[in-house]
Amino acid sequence: MRAHNLALVLHTVANSADRPSRAAIAAATGLTRATVSALVDDLVAGGLLTELDPPPRTGAGRPAVGLALTSAGPAGLGLEINVDYLAACVVDLTGAVRQRFVEHADQRPAGAEGSLAALGALAARARLAAEADGLIIAGAALAVPGLVTADGLIRVAPNLGWQDVDAPALLREVPELADLPITVDNEANLAALGELRVTGGDPTYLYVSGEIGIGAGLILDGDLYRGVRGWSGEIGHLTVFPDGRPCRCGAHGCLEQYAGQESLATDEPLAAQALGIALSAVVNLLDVPAIVLGGAYAPFFPRLRPGIEAELHRRVLTAGLAPVTLRPATLGADAAMRGAADTVIRSVRDDPAAWLRRAG
Amino acid sequence: MRAHNLALVLHTVANSADRPSRAAIAAATGLTRATVSALVDDLVAGGLLTELDPPPRTGAGRPAVGLALTSAGPAGLGLEINVDYLAACVVDLTGAVRQRFVEHADQRPAGAEGSLAALGALAARARLAAEADGLIIAGAALAVPGLVTADGLIRVAPNLGWQDVDAPALLREVPELADLPITVDNEANLAALGELRVTGGDPTYLYVSGEIGIGAGLILDGDLYRGVRGWSGEIGHLTVFPDGRPCRCGAHGCLEQYAGQESLATDEPLAAQALGIALSAVVNLLDVPAIVLGGAYAPFFPRLRPGIEAELHRRVLTAGLAPVTLRPATLGADAAMRGAADTVIRSVRDDPAAWLRRAG
């Protein structure tokens, strides 16, 4: 119960735009001021919240003391491995990117072990730099373009040519990372989460990432839906033209063959139509009120929009009752890496009690 | 916290096949025997659990007292209105159907007020019969073939010809129902929930209901996913052939035009192919491990299966990594009505503390 209330208080602070006082938190959560005081004291002592000297003034009475997430406490290490680059970043509790390292290089020749060793070195640099800055790395998360099981095994990453790679084990061979909890997730899933932090509005949307392949991450009510086996979001292989072009997956008429990175440049109207058909299916099925186009789609957004919206309007049953919002992603190439770091931050924010136990 | 633990104990009893003792519940939940005793006593006093005289015997030691959901406590009133019939049933806490009334008649000429008045009369009979049997109706839920908003307004029910009908208000005009909380939901959604009780295994599946239209209910981890506006599951209007047959919704090539009730009889292979294409989209997107075919599909299941599975095998990206189970629904025409009653039971089971307060 205390654990639950600690998380409740922390979320209230995180979600409030200004710097709430203890009394404001009590009012927002329904807890007593006394209870909030006790909880906040623990969170401050544990290095999750900081009291701000210049509090936001109001009318009469004793001035409140502002509270905010600390920028010197736990931080998340976000990692990404993709066909043509490696990246690592450190994001603190407030969501600020404190370190960022990117290394451009074709990863296909290196193989899994080579790539992960290089990424491990990058991650170690990021960690040391962050810790010199007063941060404590709470864990790491890795984004990969492939299918990942719940326990972090990369089953298959077609564009990297990987199969059954135990990425956490390989990363932990780097001494500086040996003690970290490391999770692995699909790139589109994490990019979807990354976009969530930037999104002010509705926390339910489909994020579509157009790269060489097409992936999607489904955010339902602020949480990533991963599917039973973690393999949700394979929108690239939705059938749009049943007897259409053959796909490398063995089927015919997959979205990827019409709205993949190369088709995007050569036949834009067809890409928009195919995307529109696939996205209509998603909306009909899940009633998602918003769709975010990321990856390679973001720069093409203005040109894709009319074609997609025409199909949505035509094919979505409830189009007349409520509109579907279509918007470009705001994070760009860093989305997956940021989302990865966010999952770590999120685990601390969702269970502050565990962090306090660990921090003593 | 007490509320949470009451629900935990109640769920443990509900989900256990035998009749657990207080000690067995303690072992299963991790709570202390003392705590469980206190909670169980409250649940027994509140008429949710009963102690069974002939307990399941074992080796040595003091014999246990078996516990089970009571069949004389709160019950749910499940209602359904469809094109050619009205139905009402009462389901008790254990899931047993205690009353069942069906009235076959074309509802289109009656209009919303006429149909709901007739349904109200049916519901009143069901309630009185159930209460004579010692049950207490905790609430009612209504299944309709149409789009329903979160607050129970039927926005549009095309096959009934209804628009913007406030069904709860009309039902509450019947004196015997005036005091009941009444919710309304889409027929396919509730049928999906109805199937859940019968399903022993995986609580994540898509239920597809083939009637005049085609609807679907998505059960994710034991919970119905309704979508942001409650309009999820409109699988009938997934595009399977982009330039195909015109649909009454205005689009072309909707699943409904190839796998609706009439096409089902006339062109079975095409229906199977179309269903396979649409279901592949669902699996690629959501990674659902099981699909249940209900409504008019159930009797056709053996003949549809090969065609659907061929498409799934071809078009689902992860088909080689893990299979998708396809099975027929077991409940038949009563699924939606039973699911409706189940939502009421479910609300009691998920928050027994509220019921105890109400029961005194």
Next chain:
DNA sequence: CGGATTTGTTTATTGGTTGAATTATTTGGC
């Protein structure tokens, strides 16, 4: 018939929240 064994209850203790009273710090009025 007596010890072993398991169930269920009783009792004292602890963790955590609540509510009322208390202290602290400002604004505003006379």
Next chain:
DNA sequence: GCCAAATAATTCAACCAATAAACAAATCCG
């Protein structure tokens, strides 16, 4: 310039609920 009003935060006694451990009850086994 001082006092009252207002608001923020803390302290303290009371209470609720879960725990642990001891205890009572009911059965089996030798």
